[in-house]
Amino acid sequence: MYMEEVADEYIIGLFHGQKQEEAFRLLVRKYQERLYWHVRKMLISHEDTDDVLQNVFVKIWQNMREFRSDSKLYTWMYRIATNEALNFLNEKRRKVYGNTDEISDFLENTLEDEPSFSGDDIQRELQRAILQLSDRQRLVFNMKYFDDMSYEDMAQVLEVAVGTLKATYHNAVKKIEASLKIVDILN
């Protein structure tokens, strides 16, 4: 069965029908790539992403029983992944920068050193511009621009009002465009 065709209801049913491991494997195979790329865009490094993603799925496993079917399974998992990625960045801030906001330098260095970055110069300049945003702006920008997520789904993931998300995305785009204009001028 192609993973995309496996319905969430089927997986949840398997889980509550005492076939937890089978259900969990299906869940991992179905969503691992989407969650991976969501975290990767925040952390840049493949190694950091790999570590965080495994923690994400451990948390999903541990909390699967509490999952309420009134929200979408994907937005619930997305929220866990988002929180884990943000926690990782906050921990990095705390350890490296002593609780200041300066994480963009760290992420830029990670981008420069990342062996699995295969983009050209244009892609690199976009990623650098994105890294100048705050965590929240980056999150919203990535989810809207790269993942084409609806504001309603984002609101469920981030537990922020749709209007706030629209404003955040608008500001993020403006900042990125301004940053890229400077790059264009300098080049």
Add this chain to the structure above:
Amino acid sequence: MENMEDRYKKKNPFTVPERYFDELPDRIIARVQMTGGGMKRKPVRFLRAWRGAVAVVAVSLGIWLSYMMASHNLDRIEKSEEEYVFDSQFNPTNEEIIEYLTSELDSYEWVIAGIY
């Protein structure tokens, strides 16, 4: 935004190691088990290398257990079961043994058929 779309085309500039997603589920399962996440390790797992002999022993044990329970010697069964430890860290309850034997009786037919 239109300029951005044209220029950057929403391309993903990052890659992953070969076979990363093929191998990730097994690594995640291993981590869940390592963290004691409550994913049960089925008693049958370590017995996979001994299918034939274990199936015979399992059937015999099942018959013996049924006889002993019917004779109302539950205390003796509990003490005797301590001797039937296939693994020094494997210490199942009565219910787990009975559940395992019930499933293994079906599996035994596959073993006889040579289908593993």
